[in-house]
Amino acid sequence: MACRCGAADPDPCRPISQFVLKVHSRCDLSCDHCYVYQEADQTWRTRPARMAPETVRAAADRIAEHVRAHALPAVHVVLHGGEPLLLGADGLREVLATLRATLDPWTALDLRMQTNGVLLDAGLCRLLVAYGVRVGVSLDGDRAAHDRHRIFAHGGGSHAHTRRALALLREPAHRASYAGILCTVDIRNDPDRVYAALLAERPPRIDLLLPHATWDRPPWRPAGAGTPYADWLGRIHRRWVADGRPVPIRLFDALAPGGSAAGGTEAVGLAPADLLVVETDGSWEQVDSLKVAFHGAAGTDLDVFAHPVDEAARHPGVAVRQSGAAGLCATCRGCPVVERCGGGLYAHRWRSGRGFDNPSVYCADLWTLIATLDRRPAAAAATVNGDRGRAARRPADPIAETRPETRLEERPETRPAEQPQMRPETQPETRSETRSETRSETRPETRPRNGQLVDGRAGERPGSGRAAAVDQPAGDGQPGPDAQWLLDELATGHGGPAALRLLDETQLSITRALLATWRDVAGGSAAWELLADLDATAPATVGAVLAHPFVRPWLVRRLERPGTPGADLLPALAAAAAVRAGVAAPVTVPVRAGAVLLPTLGRLPVTGPSGALVTAVPGGFRIRAGPTDRVVPLTAGPPPPPALERVVPLTAGPPPPPALERAVPLNAGPPPPAATERVTAGSGGAPPSPRTAERVPAGDAGDPPPAGWQPVRRVPVAGGEVAVEDTDPERDCYDQPVAPRLAGAAAHALGRTLAGAWRSVHRDVPAHGAALDAGLRCVVPLAADPAAPLRSATARQAYGAVAVTPVPGPETMAVLLVHEWQHAKLGALLDLYDLVDPVSAHRIRVAWRPDPRPVEGVLQGTYAHLAVAEVWRARATAGGADAAAARAHATRYRDWTRTAADALLAGDGLTDLGERFVRRLRQAVEGPDAGGD
Amino acid sequence: MDQTPTRPTPPSLDALTRSLRTPLGRVATEHPDALALVRLRVLPQAATPPVTVPVACFNSAI
Known part of the structure; x- marks a missing residue:
């Protein structure tokens, strides 16, 4: 364009x-x-x-x-x-x-x-913070190194002045403006002492700059030295790797394979x-x-x-x-490492008579340094950031600890009968200091989901743990073994525990990558430092917060339109993680639409300023916003100290009424056509509506604010628990209105329905029940619409959540959940593999909609209907008065699936991987559980 | 004329798994390739690479 x-x-x-x-x-x-x-x-x-x-x-x-x-x-x-x-x-x-x-x-x-920092004082620091300016300071190392060159006109050194400036920038109030240190290399300095001196300033980033030189004025080199600059830098690199890369060093990051994209330096690389x-x-x-x-x-x-x-x-x-490589001299264009060094800094190529059409005057050093870096890849580092010790000895995530660690293996019949009820957040008092110490010392092999630590080594994934990326299609177009395994697992319609766990983990990994990207865009902040610090010592807790389904939609929105006004969710994420971890680190959380949101925990309406200070306290958290000073207990414990304003109980109102479960006939009927196939929001169909300003779901801001804490309600279900998410503004990502905060009775009713639906799925098709257990964290209530009372939705960016209109019967809800969760799983798979040709304009007529559909939409519908057919087939097999109706539904969904799969295979809209996936899916259609006669 | 690009290469399973085992504060520096691929994959409509941090050429640590 x-x-x-x-x-x-x-x-x-x-x-x-x-x-x-x-x-x-x-x-x-x-x-x-x-x-x-x-x-x-x-x-x-x-x-x-x-x-x-x-x-x-x-x-x-x-x-x-x-x-x-x-x-x-x-x-x-x-x-x-x-x-x-x-x-x-x-x-x-x-x-x-x-x-x-x-x-x-x-x-x-x-x-x-x-x-150079000489004139920096506290007043200037405040000014820089106020205007959001990030500051780099020039420091060449220890006093001897720095004052070798950086001197006043009277000859005195400036080392002490610069260190004082750096100390000012390290102060918490100014830390957000501390960008890093620039160090100009002088090989006469001791590299170990330089490295130690730079690290002692705790900079967010270091850059090492080769002294400026040209072919006319080459850099100083000791007699007989071959590549002294590479040797000097290589010495620092060795220390840096051995220390576990405690701080980014831009030159090393940029010279790494593919590093120019992240290194952001023009000194090396071919980036324009x-x-x-x-x-x-x-x-x-x-x-x-x-x-x-x-x-x-x-x-x-x-x-x-x-x-x-x-x-x-x-x-x-x-x-x-x-112009990239085309702008380089012939020598550089023919060099095998040209993509790494990019010909070096432009100025360093100058030679009188030939201009800039030369390699860098540091060419030999760059070549040797790249070889050094390749021999000692930084990823081999095993030790940890020295700062990580600050967060040691923290209690583990109370929510994580209450969740079963063997959730995937559980079966409904082995659990106590669920009494559907709403329950408040779990009990911080149950934390175990001893256990938390153990957990904080070791990074799990795999990350948590919903706070669980899951042993990834128990999976059946072929070759897991191999270093090589073997899951990409091989050169002959055939998928690698990991891709084959994962695609085949999921093409059955559900997928085994290891495949589902892997899908869940890759989604969390993507969210973390986007968050790290956001940190680069927005710059460092106290909230980021806290979150990173917590992640180093309490990864399960941070993982549980980042796995919240609406973190990624926020990240995508902000990263796609970085100039768009909107709140920064990062402080709220850090605060939620700190509260869950019981770490008393104060975080200023922006007030959005008159409330403070703590993702995964809840929402507290406040009045007054734009930010609220949130600090974990034993048993809950304290919040200060203008005149408000409250303790929000995360337990139903004793009242707070009298000096504090009031207690905001976390409970969700009065005890639920007696269970009102009633028999729901099997002929509850299938979902209406609107719910049977869609290209999930943001998946490449109609583009999502532009979000030029922060959106707040209708009712969240317009209704009189409730007086107290609005916890995320959690519903015990057959495989653990699921949250009814009606507090997070980011849940408004379904291209249809979401319901405002539910009243207590409505929430209880939805909870009962969800618990019943979960039991129903486990009863009908246990594999799909396990699939729900493995990843579905949240159910978002959609706004009621009399014209379309049964609706459900999945958002491509919000893995882990589905949206539904509250429906009266668990049997119908079960079908909706299975249907939507298929969309979510397939969306996650599409993050990893291209199943559909992105340039295909192919359209396919399907039985469930009148209009020809794009290939991805048909694939989504087919995958969802495969599962729905299994559910109806199971109900038909169970017999009963409604077995005939269930059999009819099963046959219809199976036929839709079969016909659509055949149409997909007959067209040209699938990639090789997609064709493999659909062929397997097609085989599953003919399986014994696929529905129909 | 509008050009419809092919979809960017997705990150590999192993890259994502390795990234997940890395402390959050070091993900950007230890897995720059994975970050770039995730960005291209998930944010195809982002106008400029948001991870570009400028001006190092420029004698600066910023």
């Missing part, structure tokens, strides 16, 4: 997303290795010392113009110099306010600053250089390091007053660095 900028096709359009503003061109240090003042380029001498306000505005306007033209979801603006803090607090505030006011309405503005510099006089310039090449090397003869970003981006010096 052509870009909004008007380019004829996507190729010529290369938007710029990174801008460096040289807001002050002078510096309070006189470092002898500075490329700005000490190298070939001396243009700084003729430029204004500071960027004038009108230049800042013009630059901001140009960036905003560019954002709009290219619909950029995010831009990064870096304040640089010279030394940007020479602007002073007032000047800095003016620049930041201008940038925020101009760009925030249009895009996600990521503000950064690089400083989408960066422009604005000098203090408003000139557009190429990347700053070019100043080492020759006087005026970075210039473009363009400026922000007269020239838009696109024009500067078309400057040949910028464009050539967006």
Whole structure:
């Protein structure tokens, strides 16, 4: 699709997303290795010392113009110099306010600053935090290393000043603005001492920078040394790997295979250089390091007053660095590691007479360093982050501990008869300190689901534990053994315990990956640090929170539209994990629609400020928001201390009425057509509705806020428990209205129905009962609609949940649950494998809908109907007065499944894997349990 | 003309499993490939790679 900028096709359009503003061109240090003042380029001498306000505005306007033209979801603006803090607090505030006011309405503005730290004080730190600026500080190591170069004009060292600045940034109130440390390599320094000194500052990230040099001015090398820079860096790498990679080091991450995508560095790799510099006089310039090449090397003869970003981006010096390997010299293009080093930093290729058409002057060092990294892959690290000890000795997740660890093996008949009832959150008092210590010391082989620790080694997955990725299709198009196994397992209609567990784990892994991505986008925060800290010591607890089905929908929405207004869920996730783990770490949780949400726990309406401070206390949590100061017990324990305002009981109201289960005839009937086949929300059918603002389900905000804590109600069911989720605003992801918080009686009624439905599924088709047990965590009530009283839905991004309208009978609910859970399982499988050709326009006529359907929709319907046919077949086999009707339903669903599977196989819309899956499914249709006569 | 791209390669089972066994704070650095594949797979409509952290070239730790 052509870009909004008007380019004829996507190729010529290369938007710029990174801008460096040289807001002050002078510096309070006189470092002898500075490329700005000490190298070939001396243009700084003729430029204004500071960027004038009108230049800042013009630059901001140009960036905003560019954002709009290219619909950029995010831009990064870096304040640089010279030394940007020479602007002073007032000047800095003016620049930041201008940038925020101009760009925030249009895009996600990521503000950064690089400083020597000399002038940083607490007031400036508060200013940086207030404007969301993340700060990198230059530190070259220990005092001897740092003061070798980074000195004042009077010759004194700046090491103490820089360390004081770093201490300020480490303070909790400023930590969110601490981005990392930049260290310029000098091989005369002791690498061990440098490494230790950098680590002692506890930076979120370290970058190691090769000193600037060109072929005209090569780097210093001891006589006879081959690759001293690789050797020096290799020494640090060895320490870093041995220490378990306690902090990201960008150069090492970027040089790893595929690392350029995550490393985010132009120093190595082939990623396009989408960066422009604005000098203090408003000139557009190429990347700053070019100043080492020759006087005026970075210039473009363009400026922000007269020239838009696109024009500067078309400057040949910028464009050539967006062309990947094609922009490199012949030597580099033929090199086997070119994708790793990318020819090195552009400036380092300069040689008079040949320009930049050379390998890097560090070529031999980069080659050796890459070989070193490959010999010692960082993933081999076995030790842990030193910070992880902070969260040791924590009680384990009380909720996790109450869940059966052998859930998959349980059968309905082995459990006590369920008395459907709503129950509050589980009891923190039941935590075992001894047990928690044990659990906090060891990372489980596999992650938890609903807080359980599951022994992944007990699975039947072939070859599990192998390091190689063997599940991808082989070169001949045949699937690998893991893919074959998983596809075959699930194509039966249900899947065995190991396959279901693997499906569940991969979904959690995807959510964690998206969360880590969000951390990179949003930057570090106290909430992230807490969550990561808890994950290192209480992974079951954090896993239970991240497995909440509505974490991923939130992540997807925010990551797809990063500029969209909306609350940050991360603090709520961290708070929920801390409360569940019993860790008294205060977290400020945003107030959304007049309430504080703790995912998996519940929701508390509050009035007043935009944030509430949540802290775990014994037996519950304390919440402070403006005048509110409450303790919310997670037990029905004794009243709180009298000094606190009030107790918000976690119970869900009065005891439930006596069970009202009644016989539901087998002829309750199948779901109406609307519920029989769909492309699940967000699965590639109709695009989800745009979410330009935070959505709150109708009724969650409009009704008078209830006075107290609204716990997530949990229903004991045959395989454990399931939550009735009516508190989380993110549950509104089904493209149809969800119900507001249910009143007590309605919730109890739904609970009884769900418990009965679960028993019914276990009775009819135990394998499908086990499938529900293995992954279905939440049921979301849909809003009632008299025109369509029976509806159900699955959202592709919300694995672990289904949505239903409350229906009166458990037998009908059982069919809906089985049907929807098939959609969820298949959606999870489609995250892992391409079963459908994405470019196929093939449409198939099916029996259950009047309109021709896309291939994925037919596959979804077929898979759901296979299971529904099994349910009706089991009911028919059980006999009884309604057996004839059940047999008719079974035959109909089996025939639909058979016909649709044949149509899928006859068309051209399936991939090889998809064809294999459907062939197996087709075999299952003819199996003894598949329904019909 | 609009181009409909083929769907990005999904992450492998083993990559996802390994990532799950890694502390959350280290997932991004130890499994960058898996992260990139998940992002491409799950967020095909994201306009720019959100994990791009800029300007390292640029003498900066930020």
